[in-house]
Amino acid sequence: MRMKFLSAVATAAMLCTLAPAVLAQNVAIVNGKAVPKARVDALAQQLARSGRPVTPEMEGQLKDEVIAREIFIQEAQKQGLDVTDDFKVQLELARQTILIRELFGNYQKANPVTDVEIKAEYDRFAAANGGKEFRARHILVEKEDEAKAIIAQLKKGGKFEEIAKKSSKDPGSGAKGGDLDWAGAGNYVAEFSEALSKLTKGKMTETPVKTQFGYHIIRLDDVRDAQLPKFDEVKPQISQQLQQQKMTKFQEELRAKAKVE
Template sequence: MKFSLSALTAAALIATAPWAAAQNVAIVNGKAVPTARVAALEQQIVASGRQIDDATRAQIKEEVVLREVFVQEAQKRGIAATADFKSQMELARQTIMIRALFADYQKKNPVTDAEIKAEYDKFTAANGGKEYRARHILVEKEDEAKAIIAAIKGGAKFEDQAKAKSKDPGSGANGGDLDWANAASYVTEFSEAMIKLDKGQMTPEPVKSQFGFHIIRVDDVRQAKLPAFEELKPQIAQQMQQQKLAEFQRSLREKAKVQ
């Protein structure tokens, strides 16, 4: 039996048709749209933290087809030749390249577990020790502060005096309550006076700071309760990665010869 060349060609096309179809998501106005475009969009969605199901995958395919339709129309209208399009394309090219540069740097310069642990140790050293549950009343003049101290010693409630006279809008309405905090959270004059007080004690004299005059009372003292290393590790790692990247950016700027 003899086969013509045309018959062999047709048979070959039929044999390769499923393979060719697998490479394309669609044919739009005679132009093939590769499935690689679908994969690229899927990667972007996954990178953003979203899951891809069948419905999302169908939406992505339709999006790819629509883009091809719109691009073909833009090409027909000569959009690619306009100055605005060219300038926007250059900006997009720069953005993509810069993003790839930063991703490459972070991949090659990861934050190590040892670096994260060292940063955690610095955090615990700065925030460990004692925490104080304190209250304060803030006024502008020393004489006014002394009068409030005298009134409290005479039987007036500290909380009522704070609500009525404190200039600190954050704590005044709450009876002067500053919640739990370590001494380093306050200005030096305030913290130095506070740590000298025992539980339930009030400063016998007004404490002057840049904000005015304070009357301070310590309601309770406890050892600081800090989060465990594993709990803070992801947050510290992210912060350190950002710091490394920022330093990389600064170093490039400093080395660049700009005239």
């Protein structure tokens, strides 16, 4: 009898010794079911991956969230919601989404955009958008005779800005007195660009310029060297753009190789 008592005491002592270790692996016991600490770690990792910083102060909130989820899950299972057809369909869709996300994430890790690629893209942008920028105004009308009449009016001392506000059919610039702000010649259609490039500062076109939009009277107010953003200012945007291009190419290659019947 004494031996049985001592054995029971030893067993109880051993369980008491193991209890702290078991509890250290779990954050709580909900209705008799252990909630492992790994769930808190997984939730923290998910937040970190989404860009939200996980601070030590958030540990309690994450623990409460995991416990609440376990409570709700148990109730949903009690109601049999985890065996419905709708749940199975949603679960499969979620599985597909996560797996595809992992595929793309793995590709991005293996194929990062390099600084060399970013700089090369910036240089191409600078080459295409360098040169001169023009500060111009224009008046857009539908008919050539109307444009000629406005040119005659301007030559007699008419105010370009006032006529533009009154007569221009361009809703964007008309209200601003025809002002088109600074832009390279390549920003405009060919006919407009050609006429603009031939003007000297302060001069306007002597004859109407016809484009697909109608007839223009153009005045060049100023010229300057193109003002390009500095490399460091646009580096993040270029990196994102190149990464998206790589991802698009990767997706297109997978589709091209797939045998779809």
